[in-house]
Amino acid sequence: MNPDERPVSLEMEPEEMRRLGYAAIDALVDRAQGLRDDRPWQGGTRRELEPLFREDCPEEPGDADAVLRRAIDDILPRAGRIDHPRFFAFVPSSPSWAALLGDLLATGFNTFQGTWLESAGPSQVELVVLDWFRQWLGMPEGAGGLFTSGGSAANLGAVVAAREAAGHPERPVVYLSDQSHSSVERAARIAGFREEHLRRIPSDDGFRIDPAALDRALADDRAAGRTPVLVAANGGATNTGAVDPLPVLADLCEAHGCWLHVDAAYGGFAVLDPRGRAALTGIERAHSITLDPHKWLFQPYETGCLLVRDPADLTRAFRVLPEYLQDTDLGFEQVNFADRGLQLTRAFRALKVWTALQVHGRRAHAEAIGRALDLAIEAEAMLRAHPGVEILSPASLGIVCFRLRPEGAVPQADEAALEALNRAVQDAVVDEGTAMMSSTRLRERYALRLCILNHRSTRDDVRAVVERIAALGRERMELARG
Ligand SMILES: Cc1ncc(COP(=O)(O)O)c(C=O)c1O
DSSP states (O other): OOGGGSOOOOOOOHHHHHHHHHHHHHHHHHHHHHGGGSOSBOOOOHHHHHHHHOOOOOSSOOOHHHHHHHIIIIITTSSBOTTSTTBOSSSOOOOOHHHHHHHHHHHHHTOOTTOGGGOHHHHHHHHHHHHHHHHHHTOOTTOEEEEESSHHHHHHHHHHHHHHHTTOOSSEEEEEETTOOHHHHHHHHHTTOOGGGEEEEOBOTTSOBOHHHHHHHHHHHHHTTOEEEEEEEEBSOTTTOOBOOHHHHHHHHHHHTOEEEEEETTTGGGGGSHHHHHHTTTGGGOSEEEEOHHHHSOOOSSOEEEEESOTHHHHHHHOOOOGGGGGGOOOTTSOOGGGGSSOSSOOOTHHHHHHHHHHHHHHHHHHHHHHHHHHHHHHHHHHHTSTTEEEEEEEETTEEEEEEOOTTOOTTTTHHHHHHHHHHHHHHHHHTTSOBOEEEEETTEEEEEEEOOOTTOOHHHHHHHHHHHHHHHHHHHHHHHO
């Protein structure tokens, strides 16, 4: 055959497609079954990994079974198991199988969720799921938004929409708290705000923004001819789970004519539990809310969400209709989600959420959140039972921060030694595979932090970690005493 006429194909025979697809599903189910007995985290240095994976891109076809095995055995396990029941670091994510299947279907159908013309059914379902969220949060009818890649993208959307709503002022100000997630500052930077446009308002002893300081800053800026654009409040701060005083902030924003954004990326779905609902009172008055279903609604990455009181604020900020998309302009009732955010080409993220909620129902999701809230409270109680542990911030929306502080340790003078002790215990817990946990700094103090959101975590998981931390602390102190 003339080489020029060689058939070009990226196809597989149907039987091969099925066989490989089933093998991939089998690997995922095996992983899920074995997760609890596996390590919560596995890493590797660049120096270790380069020789394992550095290679030229293959010119010729490979053996598909071997390729998948390599991904399953060699690449994917060298990472955190974020959904491990004892992964308590950063912000965990524990997708349900139903959600994963929804994601798989959305990927397989290769839905283009940017315009109604190309995805009518999926776009309608996105509207419906967003409206479920709106109802859970208590936002007014008509509020809506879009699914995003995550909380960072949602925060960016909020900042851009707020600036547009404020009329693109010449001297804008964005207010955040000293506990705001870094993505808020990054969003402001991307949107063109410079350091002089940012006001970092201090938080109180409970890590909640100080409303009096915010009030003063808003008034001072107005008096000086600057325009407050957005107040970014926390609906579950990443450090401690703190929730800002949302009703007071809503009043302040109303009084000063400023957009209130609540970054509830990880904490927002706690509204499904009565205690979370109470903690987040006032969230419904926000102009915009960031939510991350891939955090506490048991969805796989990348599933973020931005809700705004008036979706037209997003459209005003983001809509551009070029001539090559004129066919997609079907009137505003047929929502083109590309008009509401950064992405034109978008995945059908709402399908996984819809699938999980249809399969398990809202109540099971609410109960899983409630159980995580219980476990964090129990973790705090277990920690308090150890005399050598100091709670640095009590359980709030699944997060508790603490440190080992052996009796007799003098607070200020011993800071460096305390940090070394806590860091060493944290490293040991992670290295030996008991749990994955991470640290933070609270008022300059090194803090260990447990973030308990996983629907598979149990009291025994929490107890195992707490007891191990306490035991390692005791061992190290005894060693130090000689
Ligand atoms: C409060 C808060 N906001 C925003 C983000 C950023 O979200 P993402 O990582 O999905 O972009 C996080 C992530 O942990 C968060 O906890």
